[in-house]
Amino acid sequence: MSISTCSEEEDVYPLHECIFIGDVRKLSSLLRNHDVARKDKHGNTALHLAVMLGRKECVQLLLAHGAPVKVKNLAGWSPLAEAISYGDRQTISSLVRKLKQQAREQMERRRPDLIRALAQIQDFYMELKWDFHSWVPLVSRILPSDVCKIYKAGSGIRLDTTLVDFTDMKWERGDISFIFQGEKPPSESLTVLDNKAKVYQRVRYEETENEIEDEVDILMSSDILAAQMSTKGIAFTRAQSGWIFREDRKETVAGLYRSDIYTITGLVLESRKRREHLSTDDLQKNKAIIESLTKGNTQNLDTNGEPTRVHH
Template identity: 90%
Template sequence: MSNTNCNEEENTFPLHECVFGGDVRKLSSLLRSNDVTLKDKHGNTALHLAVMLGRKDCIQLLLAHGAPVKVKNLAGWSPLAEAISYGDRQTISSLVRKLKQQAREQMEQRRPDLIRALEQIQDFYMELKWDFHSWVPLVSRILPSDVCKIYKCGSRIRLDTTLVDFTDMKWERGDLSFIFQGDRPTCESLTVLDNKAKVYQRVRYEETENEIEDEVDILMSSDILAAQMSTKGILFSRAQSGWIFREDRKETVAGIYKSDVYTITGLVLESRKRREHLSTDDLQKNKAIIESWTRGNTQNLDTNGEPVRRASLNPPPESSVDWNTYISSPPGEYPSLGRELVYKESSRNFRATLAMSDDFPLSVDMLLNVLEVIAPFKHFAKLRQFIAMKLPKGFPVKIDIPILPTVTAKITFQSFEFRDNNPPHLFVVPEEFVEDPLRFPDL
């Protein structure tokens, strides 16, 4: 931290300045002794700048030295977002590949600790009830609900759910089981079962070339999106009950867990959208194309049966901004280095409630480890993100959290018991199931 502050005071960011000048040889030399992950006063890494300025050789050199692809600047944009804006297909492909590689490496580093943590938790059975509701009239009537059953045995976890996916007010129902086998090799450890179709799919960690290029097509054809739950101004206050004599509200959840109820204010869902890389024609055509892609259908084919790929855009005009102008600008307010932004921002404040209990037998840390395993289900990833916040004392037995701008989920831990007799067959793929590697395109 002190290193960063020192650099900010002196405005010396040698990698960043070198990228501005496009000096690849000097950059190569500097990378031996400088931190490739360092952010400047605007939150940009050297990779951010290389992408925005179209310095292709610098981009490849920085990626080869492990420059992070997922990191965001003060405006909330990653190098990949800036690459989509710039529109060079080769650069976007390189960043997507590196992003996936870095995600795999991080998961592999975390995996031994996660397995150890799971093995130390006593075996259990747990039920989570999900109820989705909306402030939009009539929408709540059509939203789904689900009771998820979670079994844990050693380093193995099974999740049964009827809610396959929930994205943008669309959901898919089914009868799914998600099995994590911590004692198996990584490539075999995650499996999703479709119990109705009697098929299963291993969750793969490496995509084929075609899958990578399909993803690049989608990125180049759709809005650049950034959505995050801002918790900077979050406040937890005891909920009150009673009209005249006010007192702290208490509740018994699931008829078992005595809880203190809190009101949460200051939750802000910030959504940002960019589309400077899209033409009017793109916007008219792309909705149907993207819906087709997300259903697993291949896009347009040429006469040889090969997919027709999106071509690179013409690059934006060469930036006339020099290094001194850039680095002396107020934080986050530097002049545009690429295309002029076509930008829309929206935010919505949420008020939520939270019931915390000292009676629940699982700890928050234990729950976070379990949720990390089942995070490929998007709504569980949101739940994990929420629980990772600094919560009041106890265990969150009932939570209201925003899932989408118009939809909130109420999650209730309605059943829990430590159990040493979870049947072993629950944690393996049944013999009669057939492998279908394309059953779940998003996994």
């Protein structure tokens, strides 16, 4: 019975079989006419399996044939997450480089359609209020909330937020703006402003080798995080006002626009982490690297000290 089952699996997932037995030559041949992104019944791609089994040559071969790095299995883990768990630096570096390359290529393909769509949409201003809740009694009272302000003008978008980070029941407040300017070249289109410190940083399109290696250092000494958002139970309802005679709530935005108010409920964000690869020294090293990166590479704003604004 077990032999028959194995045979059926081999016929369905030939790439996975080659990796399992370590047949690099056959894998190279099959990659010419097989889907490198195909998943098995556990949601693992061939790259997942190669990483988990430590088949380094297979990993490099799959990456050369465009195996997706960002894809997740049914447990919510990507090949990069599995590589970090096993702790092989060479494999992690290769996956990080390929992930960034695939992200750039995907953005280049989508960018014209995105800019065209933004230009066609009417300019708007929108506020999104986030409230975090927990099933643990009384915890919801201490969890943070935030109002994200979104401005859209032409092919540009600005998002303002005061919730900078929220991890492990700890959060950091600030005054951060993300600005996307579609009319600018890719390397200059995304800017992050710290309105309190009055500094800005452009998100570079490509990283240097040193920056990639620094990122690998951080990944190898940080928790492996997986976040999944479920919209199955999501519901949109008109917000109500009034105590006795209830009516749909409306507000005037910026003194000009009469707006309808909606409440969105049922959106679930599940976050999980793994840290079997970490030691005490890893955690200390990671803290030092993070502090080094956050204190450097900042530039002053314009001469009057004000952050750049997106007007509409």
